Amino acid sequence: MQEGFRYRMRERPPYVLPTLAILTISLILTYIVYSSQNGNTWLETGYPTKKTEGWRIRVCKIHQEIFIRDPYLPPKPLHAILNIDATKEPFKSFEHSSHAGQRNHKAVRQIIAEALHQQLLLISRRRNLEQKDDAGKEMGENYEDWVSLMERVAAVLLDDDPRNNYQRHFVPALTGGVWDFMSSEASLLETKLEQLKKLCA
Structure with a gap:
């Protein structure tokens, strides 16, 4: 053997x-x-710590990047990056814009596209006003990052499924505090960040 x-x-x-x-x-x-x-948290990696949907991975990564850019700013809906109020119509009634053919679908997409266009125009004007020195070059690089971030936000919001899921789950958590207007900046930051951590866990 x-x-x-x-x-x-x-x-x-x-x-x-x-x-x-x-x-x-x-x-x-x-x-x-x-x-x-x-064992790493969402804030460390930018990705949810549990298996989840693709749209949630996309929005959580963007939220983490926004937090890194300004860790003292209370989290807001991604719409705010494009200067859009997610709590107002036609975004509020998201069930009427979830797919092509619904009454608000075209309006929602048009607002997002125009908002991105306006933000890119503002950045272009600011860059043209910058002096061509070291400080200006450094700011220009920051602008490139900001443009990339805005374009990814717009891409998420123009995608029907991510937009509707985000409006359903994230927007209420980041805007729904009745006493938000009475809270201090630090308290609001802590509250909204905890909400975001739960959503991106």
Whole structure:
């Protein structure tokens, strides 16, 4: 029996054992990386810590980037980046704009597209007024990041499924506080950030 086993081992192709070793090491490393990331929070990675829908991953990543840019600003709906009030019509009645053919669908998309266009025009004018010095170049780079952020926000809001889910789940949590107007900036920041953490958990 032992002789037969040794024979089979001698007859095994020479690349099998190294391949098995590499595969085992890869699996171990993958587990270590996954375990180390599994404890990270949404604010650290920008991604939800649990399995979730694609639209939620997109909006949570954008919210994390906004928070990193200004960690002292209480979170607001993504609409605010484009200077849009998500609590007003036609955005408020999102059930009437969820897909093409509904009465508010065209109006919602037009408002988003025009808002992005206006924000890009404002940035273009500001950049044209900048002096061509080191400070101006640095600000220009920041503008590029801001433009990228606004374009991704617009892309999410122009996509029917993400927009409607976001309006249903995120907008009430980030705007629904009855006593928000009486809260301090620090208290409002803490409250809204906790809401966002729950939504992106």
